[in-house]
Amino acid sequence: MSEPGSGQGGTHSGERxxxxxxxxxxxxxxxxxxxxxxxxxxxxxxxxxxxxxxxRPLKRGDALYRQGEKFxxxxxxxxxxxxxxxxxxxxxxxxxxxxxxxxxxxxxxxxSMQYDNTAVALETASVxxxxxxxxxxxxxxxxxxxxxxFRLMSQEITKDQKMLTMVSTxxxxxxxxxxxxxxxxxxxxxKLSQTCFILPMTRAEIGSYLGLTLETVSRIFSRLQKQGLxxxxxxxxTIEELDGLKALAKVSS
Amino acid sequence: MSEPGSGQGGTHSGERxxxxxxxxxxxxxxxxxxxxxxxxxxxxxxxxxxxxxxxRPLKRGDALYRQGEKFxxxxxxxxxxxxxxxxxxxxxxxxxxxxxxxxxxxxxxxxSMQYDNTAVALETASVxxxxxxxxxxxxxxxxxxxxxxFRLMSQEITKDQKMLTMVSTxxxxxxxxxxxxxxxxxxxxxKLSQTCFILPMTRAEIGSYLGLTLETVSRIFSRLQKQGLxxxxxxxxTIEELDGLKALAKVSS
DNA sequence: CGATAAGTTGAACTGGCTCAAGTCATGTGG
DNA sequence: CCACATGACTTGAGCCAGTTCAACTTATCG
Numbered sequence: 001m002s003e004p005g006s007g008q009g010g011t012h013s014g015e016r017x018x019x020x021x022x023x024x025x026x027x028x029x030x031x032x033x034x035x036x037x038x039x040x041x042x043x044x045x046x047x048x049x050x051x052x053x054x055x056r057p058l059k060r061g062d063a064l065y066r067q068g069e070k071f072x073x074x075x076x077x078x079x080x081x082x083x084x085x086x087x088x089x090x091x092x093x094x095x096x097x098x099x100x101x102x103x104x105x106x107x108x109x110x111x112s113m114q115y116d117n118t119a120v121a122l123e124t125a126s127v128x129x130x131x132x133x134x135x136x137x138x139x140x141x142x143x144x145x146x147x148x149x150f151r152l153m154s155q156e157i158t159k160d161q162k163m164l165t166m167v168s169t170x171x172x173x174x175x176x177x178x179x180x181x182x183x184x185x186x187x188x189x190x191k192l193s194q195t196c197f198i199l200p201m202t203r204a205e206i207g208s209y210l211g212l213t214l215e216t217v218s219r220i221f222s223r224l225q226k227q228g229l230x231x232x233x234x235x236x237x238t239i240e241e242l243d244g245l246k247a248l249a250k251v252s253s
Numbered sequence: 254m255s256e257p258g259s260g261q262g263g264t265h266s267g268e269r270x271x272x273x274x275x276x277x278x279x280x281x282x283x284x285x286x287x288x289x290x291x292x293x294x295x296x297x298x299x300x301x302x303x304x305x306x307x308x309r310p311l312k313r314g315d316a317l318y319r320q321g322e323k324f325x326x327x328x329x330x331x332x333x334x335x336x337x338x339x340x341x342x343x344x345x346x347x348x349x350x351x352x353x354x355x356x357x358x359x360x361x362x363x364x365s366m367q368y369d370n371t372a373v374a375l376e377t378a379s380v381x382x383x384x385x386x387x388x389x390x391x392x393x394x395x396x397x398x399x400x401x402x403f404r405l406m407s408q409e410i411t412k413d414q415k416m417l418t419m420v421s422t423x424x425x426x427x428x429x430x431x432x433x434x435x436x437x438x439x440x441x442x443x444k445l446s447q448t449c450f451i452l453p454m455t456r457a458e459i460g461s462y463l464g465l466t467l468e469t470v471s472r473i474f475s476r477l478q479k480q481g482l483x484x485x486x487x488x489x490x491t492i493e494e495l496d497g498l499k500a501l502a503k504v505s506s
Numbered sequence: 507c508g509a510t511a512a513g514t515t516g517a518a519c520t521g522g523c524t525c526a527a528g529t530c531a532t533g534t535g536g
Numbered sequence: 537c538c539a540c541a542t543g544a545c546t547t548g549a550g551c552c553a554g555t556t557c558a559a560c561t562t563a564t565c566g
Contacts, residue, residue, distance in 0.1 A: 086418050089503060094418045108414060110407035116414065136403070140396045147389060153406040154363035160413035161361060161369065165339050165347045167421045168464025172522065203545065211421025216522060218546055234531075234545080250342060425554065456513060469554060471514055487513080487563075 025049045026128075034102030034190065035076050036130070036152070039144045047142065051134040054078075058121040064106070064129075067118045071109030073129045077101050080125025081200035084117045085208070095209035098122075098201065100186050107153050122200040162251075167211045170250065175210040176220040177249035180230065184239060195242065199235045224248075278302045279381075287355030287443065288329050289383070289405070292397045300395065304387040307331075311374040317359070317382075320371045324362030326382045330354050333378025334453040337370045338461070348462035351375075351454065353439050360406050375453040415504075420464045423503065428463040429473040430502035433483065437492060448495065452488045477501075 026037050026049045037045045053073075057080075058064070064075050067087055075082075077099045084097040084105060096117055099105045109115040110132065121127075139146035166178060188194035199206070203221075204214040212220075224230045229245050231238040239245060279290050279302045290298045306326075310333075311317070317328050320340055328335075330352045337350040337358060349370055352358045362368040363385065374380075392399035419431060441447035452459070456474075457467040477483045482498050484491040492498055 086414070088418070088422070092422075094422060096414045096417060107407055108411045111404045111411060112407075116411045136396070136400060139399060140393060143389070143393045146392060146399060150389070150402070150406070151364045153403070153410065154360055155365075157406065157409050157413060158361045158364060158369045160410060160417060161339070161349045164349060164413060164417045164420060165341070167417060169341070169345075169347055202543090213523060214545080215524085215547085218544095219522090222546075455511090466555060467513080468515085468556085471512095472554090475514075 023054075026052060029078065031076075031078065031102040031190075035128075036104065036145075036148060039148050040142065044142050044145065047138060048145065051131060051138060053129040053131070055127070055129060057124055057126045060121055060123050062121045064119040064121070064127060065109075065115045067115055069115050071106070071113050071115055071132065073131045074104055074106040074135070075119070076104050076128040076130065078126040078128055081122045082119050082125060082127070083122050083201065083205060083209075084119045086117045093208060095201070095205050098183075098209065100183075100200075101190060103186075104152055104156075107156055122205075166251070172210075172212050172216050173220055173223070173248060174250050175212065176206070176217060177224070177229075177245050178251050179206065179210060180237060180239065181245060181249050181251070184242070195239045197237060199237055276307075279305060282331065284329075284331065284355040284443075288381075289357065289398075289401060292401050293395065297395050297398065300391060301398065304384060304391060306382040306384070308380070308382060310377055310379045313374055313376050315374045317372040317374070317380060318362075318368045320368055322368050324359070324366050324368050324385065326384045327357055327359040327388070328372070329357050329381040329383065331379040331381055334375045335372050335378060335380070336375050336454065336458060336462075337372045339370045346461065348454070348458050351436075351462065353436075353453075354443060356439075357405055357409075360409055375458075419504070425463075425465050425469050426473055426476070426501060427503050428465065429459070429470060430477070430482075430498050431504050432459065432463060433490060433492065434498060434502050434504070437495070448492045450490060452490055 025046075026032065026035075027042065027045045029035070032038070032045075037048055040048065064082060065071075065073075079101055081101075082099040082105060083095055084099070085093045085095045087093055097105065099119075105119055106115065108117060135145075135149070139149060166175060170178070183197060183199075184194045187197055201209070202214075203217045206212075207214045207217045210217070221230070221232045224245075225232050227244075229239070229241045229248065231240055278299075279285065279288075280295065280298045282288070285291070285298075290301055293301065317335060318324075318326075332354055334354075335352040335358060336348055337352070338346045338348045340346055350358060352372075358372055359368065361370060388398075388402065392402060419428060423431070436450060436452075437447045440450055454462070455467075456470045459465075460467045460470045463470070474483070474485045477498075478485045480497075482492070482494045482501065484493055
């Protein structure tokens with residue numbers, strides 16, 4: 001039904017500007033209004049463009065950075081998807097974030113000057129690397145870039161706190177529903193289908209992210225399907241009753 | 254044993270500079286090396302000083318800001334303690350943060366331009382209010398202030414993710430131990446006793462913060478006391494076996 | 507001093523976990 | 537291109553950490 005790598009970015013294979021083309025600049029990038037440059041004018045985007053490094057596409061499992069490494073850059077997902085996770089003392093991985101195209105990651109490393117988690121591609125993905133010391137210098141020259149970055153970090157704080165509230169209060173069913181709705185809303189924001197998408201994570205990764213076991217995640221999917229709220233075909237999810245799912249998730253957005 | 258308001262700040266009542274004196278400037282504040290100005294030189298501190306508003310002390314229950322209100326300022330705790338919480342759809346309060354002297358709060362409001370939680374004083378407290386638009390302007394002029402604020406926000410992200418990992422994986426015992434150790438470490442950093450302190454929150458608030466019920470928190474306290482790791486006298490906690498508690502908490506710091 | 511909020515402790519219950527036994531998809535080497 | 541290995545997923549049964557409900561004690565404060 002879908003070859004590997006088609007999860008999030010692949011549905012756009014017919015576009016003018018290929019999202020994994022390393023030569024596309026920030027001004028041309030179709031994610032322009034989601035990513036860092038959103039509030040910048042053309043001249044400023046060019047300045048930002050010069051400090052952005054665009055590497056070759058990553059394969060599933062490739063790391064953007066690793067927990068404990070010296071912090072150098074933040075990253076913007078251009079296509080595909082990325083997860084971040086912390087490795088506990090016992091070696092267990094705990095997923096802390098899922099990042100889709102247009103989203104920024106790595107900001108947790110700024111304070112301690114080393115990355116506080118590991119980020120790996122969940123599928124074939126391309127990312128922009130933004131060396132932080134250059135971004136800082138540029139932010140002093142372009143106040144609106146500083147403002148944009150303050151806002152981005154604030155967004156991450158808000159997101160994490162929402163997640164924290166959810167994991168510590170909501171039931172398994174509410175958490176799984178909320179995750180599906182979150183992916184749905186982010187797809188919608190990127191002009192993709194909000195009712196049908198490929199899950200970029202395995203059941204185990206979803207469980208780790210939501211504080212559940214993989215068996216519970218699987219059972220909830222089956223239950224939601226039985227209730228007619230979603231259709232599950234392996235990793236392909238179709239939301240049949242968006243409002244019903246929202247009622248179940250008990251979250252504002 | 255201790256009158257209200259003596260929890261965190263009151264133990265310093267014999268100091269030269271009274272922490273609730275609204276006339277003390279950033280340069281004179283005994284929290285100087287914990288709070289915002291940490292990396293600034295004398296001239297820069299004076300500039301920051303001019304934008305900081307120091308109101309009269311807050312009483313227990315007074316709000317610094319409320320969820321949904323227009324975002325205007327971030328706040329630094331000068332003395333006392335502050336909690337932040339989100340109000341769910343059903344009206345339930347979920348504690349999302351505990352802030353002790355020298356710590357900054359309110360940064361979650363920057364992105365959406367409205368506060369994403371409510372912050373109230375847990376005891377008599379004094380705070381500095383820093384209007385954000387002035388802080389932004391000043392940050393462009395003082396690059397090290399921009400850097401400092403980037404680092405502060407990053408710290409908040411790291412803290413939240415650590416909390417998220419903890420709440421979704423650790424047992425009740427580990428969570429309670431970790432909170433006690435966190436308060437202990439923060440007290441130590443502020444040159445207060447790391448083994449004996451007054452809990453600024455009720456059992457219900459601690460439970461809400463850690464994703465537990467108040468009964469469980471109470472039971473864990475009793476259990477830890479029975480094991481000889483801590484001594485509990487209502488809100489006064491004495492850590493008897495710091496290393497034992499650390500072993501139990503299973504956290505790095 | 508009396509009212510009310512905070513905290514403790516016990517007993518029974520339950521949502522999600524653990525363990526187990528399978529099926530199904532994906533990909534690899536012969 | 538098939539066979540087989542391996543990882544991903546599903547489903548069931550029993551269990552347990554933490555919840556819920558309840559009764560009580562202890563602090564706080566007008």
